Amino acid sequence: MRNRSSIRRGLCFAMLVCFALGMILAAGIVQADPSGAPRNCQSCHDYTLYKAGFQTSAHGNNTCASCHTNITDLRLHMTGESKPGQVNCGSCHRDITSRFRKDVHYIKQNFQCQDCHQNIHSIRKSGEGLRVAVVENCSQCHSREDYTLLGHSGALLKGNADAAACTDCHGLHNTPYYDPSLERDNTAARENYTRRCRSCHADAKMAKRNRFSTKTVASYDETYHGKVLNIGFPQRVAGCADCHLGHNILAKNDLRSAMHPVNMRAACKECHKGFHDRFVSFEAHPDPLDPKRSPVLYWTNVLMIALLGGTFAFFWLHTILWWRRTYCDKCCEGKAGFVEKTIIPECREEKQIQRFPVRDRIMHVLLIMSFFTLVMTGFPIKYYDSPWAKILINLWGGAYRAGIFHRIAALLLCGLFLYTLWLSLQFLFPKKQFRGSLQRLFGPDSLFPNFKDLRDIIGMFKWFFEKGDMPKFDRWTYWEKFDFLAVFWGMTAIGGSGFMLWFPEGFSYLFPGWMINVATVIHSEEAFLAAIFIFTVHFFNNHLVPNKFPLEPNIFTGRYRLDALMHERPLEYERLVAEDRLDAMKREGPGFWAQLFASVFGLASLMLGLLLTGLIFWAALFY
Amino acid sequence: MTRYKMRMIKLFIATILLVVFTAPAAGADQKPLPRIEPRAVVRMIDNRENVIFINISSPLECMDIRIPNSLCVACEETGEESSVLPQDRNARLVFYGGNTPVEADCGTIRQAQRQGFANLYILKGGLTAWKRAGYEVESVNRIPRVPGPALKPGSLKSWLNSEPRALIIDVRTPVAYQSNHIADAVNIPLVSLHRTYQDLPWDRPLLVIDADGSRSFLAASYLRRKGFENVRRLEGGMAAWQVWNKGGAP
Known part of the structure; x- marks a missing residue:
């Protein structure tokens, strides 16, 4: 019995000793408090690295086992049989770890946290000194001469908190990796x-x-x-x-x-x-408002603004006065004017004359298509920050495709321009006859301005203010001549600058690089002038004036009503009668399909133009 | 004479036909392997196909980081390591490099072709693409990175003047080294650095140069860990050095 009880006591004692030892060991590794655990670990790991400042480091509230979690058997660890595994910083710093998986240091160089944070056992929160610490840390590997060359560095190291540190440009823990081949x-x-x-x-x-x-x-x-x-x-x-x-x-x-x-x-x-x-x-940061820095650019800008201002001041005033006069004629004074005479359905039954041949009508349709394409692909770039710009550019399938359409339309317009130039030369020198070309140039069938146009302008303004009758026009009015000749100026300005922007390298053999800046200003301002002039002045003069509203279809049908000819261009009518050419020009009214095309295409173009005008003004005024 | 001419023409045509028909056969051996996206490989694995990854980088790089369970068979070491290729000739072998693209003349691939492996692929974008896609990797024997200064190509000459005893170590392949190298550089390919580093002088400054600057960091870290105190690397490698020599930016 005695032996049995002594054995039992011995067993109990041994168990107590084992339990106490186990508790001590476990406390030292797994369950130690912050102050105790490092001391126990440091009984072996007594390097300066761990002693120096762990308690006051950013991780000072953690135990050794908080990071080195997989030491479960102290004996095996002490004999070297069980080595700690890799520390998983992500168990606490989850967000940083997640971002770091996209970082170039991880992707390309297999960096891990401790590779940059080498002083992990004494690391402190940097606070205000973080940015300088970042520079110091990065430049351990990245050649410091790079960063110190940069103006930012001097300011940062002198204490300017605004100056950029490495991470401001390259990111912290998410420095992106870019494959240059992609x-x-x-x-x-x-x-x-x-x-x-x-x-x-x-x-x-x-x-x-x-x-x-x-x-x-x-x-x-x-x-x-x-x-x-x-x-x-x-x-x-x-x-x-x-x-x-x-x-x-x-x-x-x-x-x-x-x-x-x-x-x-x-x-x-x-x-x-x-x-x-x-x-x-070439100026990558041009300032057209600074005459000292870029005088040519400055004066180009001034001239373009003056051209825009002058053109619009004259023609918008002209338009407003014209509209007021015809509106008063039609509504206030109850005069019939052209409206009842020209748009009435019976007009189809009346005799008409051939005003535009098929060639001119096709050219005008192509001109409209190329012009709208140019406006709809170019203006989103001009007003890139307006809300509609990206929507419009995406309708073309993105900026790249829009650029292709822009260039195709530009080439089409150039083709039309060159063909018109050829036709003009044929008109002036028919069958290579130079005699009489001056008379043809200033004659009634020419689109070149003459003194009569000046008298017509004065007469028109008198008519606006009820100081006289409307001038008697011949085949071409002065505003139609302006439309025609403006194309010659416009094509030179917008086409020349456009080709310079398209092929800047080739033009550098003719002009210095800063001429590209000048071309940009000309192209942009001239585009505005052309688009807004067409969508406001041209549209009003030819379609929206009350006696023609909503559409004058003769450029699409080619036919012109005889009574309209008599009222609007009496001098041409009288000439045709006197020269006995009128009967040969008489035609039946346009067919159903020609009228349908004229209405649909013409009205759609008008509405699109007015919509674009609204968008352009919106962008110009508010963006 | 006419018969002789006809005979010559026939001979000429026969020669042309021979060249035309034999040319593809000769080139068949050089047919490039299909490149496969990481996602497609993962799909194969999900479909329980026998996919084996083969890392063709140097042993140092492969043990530092690789796709889990990859075989490490460097292109230049196929003579010794060919036995590690699997027995199953129907296995799908996916070759990849770390920061180096898989070259067409990689010995490991040619070895696999000779041994009759039919399903060979190159991992498109290599380990970089694998990591960018967010897939797991493993480190068997990672080399801790040791920070150290780098040299820009523009500073190389002045550094060499200030360190006349410096030794330039070119860790590219012997073929690349022979095609062009910086004067006085010695060629110690990365694939054998773990065997030959002890032959390097311990008391001289070392400058590590690779092809494009992407592998020299690991090599320099390895040497620093082995006790070499003054180790630098050339930023951008030989590519940057050549740009600088042609008058490029510093």
Whole structure:
């Protein structure tokens, strides 16, 4: 019995000892409190690294086992048989770990947390010093000369909190990886870095604090590069980092600077091939309002604004007065005017004359189609930041396809222009006869202005103010002649500048690079002039004037009513009668299909033009 | 004479036909392997097909990080490692590299072709694409990264002047090294660095150069971990060096 009880006591004692030992060991590794656990671990791991500042580090409230979770058998661990596995920082820093899986350091170099956070056992929250700490940390591996070249670094290291640290541009724990062989990656990189540059350089408050100009961004946005990038097609245009390569943002005359002409040429060559050296004088941040910086650009802008102002001032006044006069004739004074005579259904039964041959009608339809295509593909780029721009550009299938349509329409318009030029020469020199060309040029069948047009303008204004009768017109009125001749100026200006923008490298052999900036201003302003002139003045003069409203179809049907000829162009009528040519020109009224086409195509064009006018004014006034 | 001419013409036509019909046969051996997206490989695995990944990078890189359960058979080491290729000739072998593209003349692939493997693929985008797609990887013997300074190509000459005893180590393949290399550089391919690093001078500054700067970081970290204190790498590798030599940006 005694033996049995002593054995039992011995067993109990042994169990108690084992239990106590187990508790001590477990407490040391698994369940230790913050102050106890490090001491136990540090009885072996007594390196300075762990002692230095763990208690006061960012992780000081954790135990060793909080991170090194898989040490379950202390004996095996102490004998080296059980080694700790990899620390999973993501168990706490889940968000950072998730982002880091897309980081270039992980993707390309298999970095893990401790590779950058080498001082993980004494790491402290950086607080305000974070940005400097970031620079110090990154430049351990990345060549420091890169960053110190950059203007940002000097400011940051001097304590300017606004200056960009590495992570402001490249991201922290989510530095993106871009594969240079993939276009989508190049595009994403361009968008990303342009957005990041813009986030500071377009910030007015930051600009004021640091005495730099936000015009840098605003002026870039007004270039072809900026507009196309902003409309959502960064694939083929330069963003900030395409010219401001890497970190070498220095004075232009420094050979290390990306802006040095030698380096600029290299940067431009990434996209543009075969240009003359003077190509690099292109201003990527032009300011047409600064006469000192770009005098030619400034005066071009002034001239274009004067041209727009002068043209619209005259013709809008002309339009308003005309509308007032005819409206009063029609409504206030109860005069019949042309309306009842011209639009009445019976007119189909009346005799008509052939005013436009099939060739001219086809040319006008093609002109309308090319013009609308140019406006609808070009104006979304001009007003890239208006709400309708992206919608319209997406209707074409994106900016790239819109660009293709724009160029096709431009070529069609050029073809029409050259054909018109050929017809004009044939008119002036029929069968290569030079005799009498001057009479033909200033004659009644010519679209070239003469002194009678000047008298007609004066007469028309007198008529507007009821100081006289409406002038008697011949075959072409002065506003029709203006429409025709404006095309010659417009095609020279808008076509020439358009080709310069299309083939800037080739034109660099003729002009310096800054002429591309001039071409941009001319192309943009002239496009506005052409579109708004056609959609307001031309539409009113020919279709929306009360006695023709809603549509004058003769450019589509080719036929012109005899009574309209007598009233609107009495001199031509009298000439035709006197020359005995009238009977030969008489035709039946247009057929059903011609009328249907004229109504549908003509009215649709009118409505589309008016809609575009509204959109353009909306964008011009509010964006 | 006419008969002789006819005979010559027939001979000429026969030669042309021979060239035309034999050319594809000769080139059949060089037929490029199909490139397969990571997602498509995962689908194969989900369909329980026998897919075996083969990492053709150097052993250091492969053990540092690889697709789980990959075989490590570097292109240059097929003579020694060919026995590790699986027995099942119907297995789908997917070859991939880390930061190096799989070259058409990779010895591992040619070895597999000679051994009669029919289903060979190259992982499109390699390990980078696999990781970008968010799939898991494993590290068998990871080399802890050790921070160290890098040199820009524009600073190389001045650094060499200040460090006359420096040794330039070109870790590219012997073929790449022979085609062009920086003067006085020695060729120690990355594939054999783990065997040959002890031959390097411990007391001289080292500069590690690779093809494009993507592999030298690992090599430099490895050397630093092995005790070499003054190890630098050339940022951008030989590609950046050549651009700089042609007058490119620093």
